[in-house]
Amino acid sequence: MAENKKNTTPKKPKFNPYWIYGGIILALIAVQFFGSSNFNESAKISPSQFFEYLRNGDVDKVDIVNKREAKVYLTKDAEGKSVHEKSISQPFPFSSAKEANYSFEFGDLQNFENRIQETKNNSTISTVIKYKTESNPWGDLLFSLLPFVLLIGVWIFIMRRMSGGAGGGAGGQIFNIGKSKAKLFDENTKVKTSFKDVAGLEGAKEEVQEIVDFLKNPEKYTSLGGKIPKGALLVGSPGTGKTLLAKAVAGEAKVPFFSLSGSDFVEMFVGVGASRVRDLFKQAKEKSPSIIFIDEIDAIGRARGKNAMSGSNDERENTLNQLLTEMDGFGTNTNVIVLAATNRADILDKALMRAGxxxxxxxxxxxxIRERKEIFEVHLRPLKKAEGLDVTFLAKQTPGFSGADIANVCNEAALIAARNGKKAVDKQSFLDAVDRIVGGLEKKNKIITPDDKKAIAYHEAGHATVSWMLEHAAPLVKVTIVPRGQSLGAAWYLPEERLIVRPEQMLDEMCSALGGRAAEKVIFNRISTGALSDLEKVTKQARAMVTIYGLSEKVGNLTYYDSSGEQEYGFSKPYSEKTAELIDQEISSIIEEQYLRAIKLLEDNKDKLTELANVLLEKEVIFKDNLEKIFGKRAFEKDIQRDLEEIEDAKVAEAKEE
Structure with a gap:
C-alpha cells in the first residue's frame, strides 16, 4: 500500500531558472503600472471648456505639467455643482494626495499663459498657476535597460544554437564547442551490420577483418614482437562500400567505435578543429582498445601549402597538424586504431599517408562480375523475386556498377514492378531499372519530326552496325530511338571487363562511337549536332592514347600524366609548343582515320544498315536478335558465362592448395 501511495504522489515541478527572469520582468511591469498616474485618470476636457470653467470661478488651481499638459483642480463649491458631478476625484487607495478633476493638453505654452492672464484680468478670480515636471523613474529605467536585455538575449540564443550538441554536454553550452562530435558505438549500442552483409570486396574485407582480430586477440601478434597497426585508409570510388566496411567493423569489433566525418572538425571559430581532435583522441584513449573512424578525411587531410592565397593561420591546417601529432607523436597510445575513408587519396598530405x-x-x-553477383544476392533478399530469376544474367548486365548502384537497381526494379501491377520482381523489371539509371526516364510524349526521327534511327543503326562488324567493339544489347533523359536515342552495349587495354581495342571502340556520324554522312551526305557525346568520348580516348598511355608512334613512349597532382598548380606545360602541335596532329589523325574506317564499313554494308534502320523506325526498340537476323551470327562473340566458371574453378583450386 505504501508503494502505491508513493507512486500516486504527484511529482513536484522542477525548479527552472527562467522563473526568476519572469518574476523580475513582472515586477518591473507592475511598478510601471502602479507607479504611473494613469491608474486613476482624471476626466478629459477641451481647452475651451477649461476657459469657460475658469471664467465662472470654478477653478481653484492649475498645474502645468511638462509644459504640455494642464491638470485642473476645482474649488469645493464647484465640486457640488451638477455640471461637475462626474469629475469629482476619487483619491488613489494608497495615496493621501488629492487627484486632479480635469486634464487636457494644449499647444503653445506662451499663448496658453497669455490667455489665462487675460481671463484673470477680465474676471475677479484667484486661480493659482503652478508648473511641475513629472517623470516615472522605474519606467525610464525599464526602457533604458530594454535594448541591452534584448541584445544579451539574442547573443545567448545565437551562441546556444551554434554550440548545440557540440560536446554532448548539458544544453550544448558555448564552453562545449571544442568537444568532439563523434558518435560512440559500444556494447550498449547495437550495430546490426556485420561482415556477412558485405558482399564481394574479398581483399579489402580480409584486411579489415584482420584489424578486428588484432583488437580481439592482441597477444597472438604481440607475442612474436609485432605491433598492432595504427591506422588503415580505405580508398576507392564513390559507392564501392568503404563506409559499409566501417559499419561492419563497428558491428564485429565489440570495442568502443567512434564515428564522425572530416567536416565535423571544421568550425568558424579558430582553434576549434584542433580542440575537437584532442578531445576525440582523449576519449578514445580512455576507452582503449578502441577504433576511430573518420569518413571523408579529405575535408581536413588535404595537402598543406597548396593554396598560396590562404592566410598564415589556416584553421584546416591547424586541425591536420593536431591529427598528425595525435596519430603518431610523443604521447601516442598504440591501443587506438584509426580507420579513414576517402575517394580522393591523391590530394591527401604525404605526412598523413606515411607508415606509422x-x-x-x-x-x-x-x-x-563475380562480386556483382554476390552483391545482387545480398540486395535481392528483401525483394519478392520471380521464380527462376538469373542473378548471373543481372551481374553481366551491370558492368562498371558500384555496390551503391546495384542497390539502386534493385530498388528501382521493385518500384517499376509495383508500378506495372506485378506481384513479383521479374527479369524485365531489372532491365528497365538498368535503362532508367543509365539513360534516364523515357520521354514518349516528346514531339519529334519524321525527318529527325529518321536521322536518329540511321545514327543509332550506324553505331550498331559498326560495333557488330568490329572484333574488339563491345557487343550490342539494345538500340532505341525513344528519347530518354537528354538523349534522343541510345544504344546499350555490354563492354568486356579488361584489366589492360590494347591500342586495337581502343581504336575499335572509337570507330564504333563514330559510326553514328558516319551513317548520317553515308545515307544523307550531311552531318548534324547529334554526335556531340560521341565526339567528346572519342576525343578523350585519342588524347589519352597520345598523352597518357604513350600509344602514339610519332610522340613516342612518353606520358604527360602526373599522378601526384603537383602539376595542377604549375603555370607551364610539360612539353614544348612544337610537341603540342604534334600532339594535336596525332589526335586529329587518329580520329579521322577511324571516321573514314567507319564510313568504309557502312558503305560496304549500306543495304543492311538501311534494313536495320527501317526495323528500328518500325519497332522503336530492337535487340541483339534483330541484328542476328540481318547480319548473321557475330563472329567475335565471347562466352562470359564460361569465363565466370573458369574464375570460380580457379578459386576452388587455389583454396584446396591452401
Whole structure:
C-alpha cells in the first residue's frame, strides 16, 4: 500500500531558472503600472471648456505639467455643482494626495499663459498657476535597460544554437564547442551490420577483418614482437562500400567505435578543429582498445601549402597538424586504431599517408562480375523475386556498377514492378531499372519530326552496325530511338571487363562511337549536332592514347600524366609548343582515320544498315536478335558465362592448395 501511495504522489515541478527572469520582468511591469498616474485618470476636457470653467470661478488651481499638459483642480463649491458631478476625484487607495478633476493638453505654452492672464484680468478670480515636471523613474529605467536585455538575449540564443550538441554536454553550452562530435558505438549500442552483409570486396574485407582480430586477440601478434597497426585508409570510388566496411567493423569489433566525418572538425571559430581532435583522441584513449573512424578525411587531410592565397593561420591546417601529432607523436597510445575513408587519396598530405600513421592503404575497387553477383544476392533478399530469376544474367548486365548502384537497381526494379501491377520482381523489371539509371526516364510524349526521327534511327543503326562488324567493339544489347533523359536515342552495349587495354581495342571502340556520324554522312551526305557525346568520348580516348598511355608512334613512349597532382598548380606545360602541335596532329589523325574506317564499313554494308534502320523506325526498340537476323551470327562473340566458371574453378583450386 505504501508503494502505491508513493507512486500516486504527484511529482513536484522542477525548479527552472527562467522563473526568476519572469518574476523580475513582472515586477518591473507592475511598478510601471502602479507607479504611473494613469491608474486613476482624471476626466478629459477641451481647452475651451477649461476657459469657460475658469471664467465662472470654478477653478481653484492649475498645474502645468511638462509644459504640455494642464491638470485642473476645482474649488469645493464647484465640486457640488451638477455640471461637475462626474469629475469629482476619487483619491488613489494608497495615496493621501488629492487627484486632479480635469486634464487636457494644449499647444503653445506662451499663448496658453497669455490667455489665462487675460481671463484673470477680465474676471475677479484667484486661480493659482503652478508648473511641475513629472517623470516615472522605474519606467525610464525599464526602457533604458530594454535594448541591452534584448541584445544579451539574442547573443545567448545565437551562441546556444551554434554550440548545440557540440560536446554532448548539458544544453550544448558555448564552453562545449571544442568537444568532439563523434558518435560512440559500444556494447550498449547495437550495430546490426556485420561482415556477412558485405558482399564481394574479398581483399579489402580480409584486411579489415584482420584489424578486428588484432583488437580481439592482441597477444597472438604481440607475442612474436609485432605491433598492432595504427591506422588503415580505405580508398576507392564513390559507392564501392568503404563506409559499409566501417559499419561492419563497428558491428564485429565489440570495442568502443567512434564515428564522425572530416567536416565535423571544421568550425568558424579558430582553434576549434584542433580542440575537437584532442578531445576525440582523449576519449578514445580512455576507452582503449578502441577504433576511430573518420569518413571523408579529405575535408581536413588535404595537402598543406597548396593554396598560396590562404592566410598564415589556416584553421584546416591547424586541425591536420593536431591529427598528425595525435596519430603518431610523443604521447601516442598504440591501443587506438584509426580507420579513414576517402575517394580522393591523391590530394591527401604525404605526412598523413606515411607508415606509422596510416600503415595500410586498402583499395576498394569497383566489383567484377563475380562480386556483382554476390552483391545482387545480398540486395535481392528483401525483394519478392520471380521464380527462376538469373542473378548471373543481372551481374553481366551491370558492368562498371558500384555496390551503391546495384542497390539502386534493385530498388528501382521493385518500384517499376509495383508500378506495372506485378506481384513479383521479374527479369524485365531489372532491365528497365538498368535503362532508367543509365539513360534516364523515357520521354514518349516528346514531339519529334519524321525527318529527325529518321536521322536518329540511321545514327543509332550506324553505331550498331559498326560495333557488330568490329572484333574488339563491345557487343550490342539494345538500340532505341525513344528519347530518354537528354538523349534522343541510345544504344546499350555490354563492354568486356579488361584489366589492360590494347591500342586495337581502343581504336575499335572509337570507330564504333563514330559510326553514328558516319551513317548520317553515308545515307544523307550531311552531318548534324547529334554526335556531340560521341565526339567528346572519342576525343578523350585519342588524347589519352597520345598523352597518357604513350600509344602514339610519332610522340613516342612518353606520358604527360602526373599522378601526384603537383602539376595542377604549375603555370607551364610539360612539353614544348612544337610537341603540342604534334600532339594535336596525332589526335586529329587518329580520329579521322577511324571516321573514314567507319564510313568504309557502312558503305560496304549500306543495304543492311538501311534494313536495320527501317526495323528500328518500325519497332522503336530492337535487340541483339534483330541484328542476328540481318547480319548473321557475330563472329567475335565471347562466352562470359564460361569465363565466370573458369574464375570460380580457379578459386576452388587455389583454396584446396591452401
Amino acid at each position: 600513421r596510416f600503415d595500410r592503404q586498402i583499395f576498394v575497387d569497383l566489383p567484377d
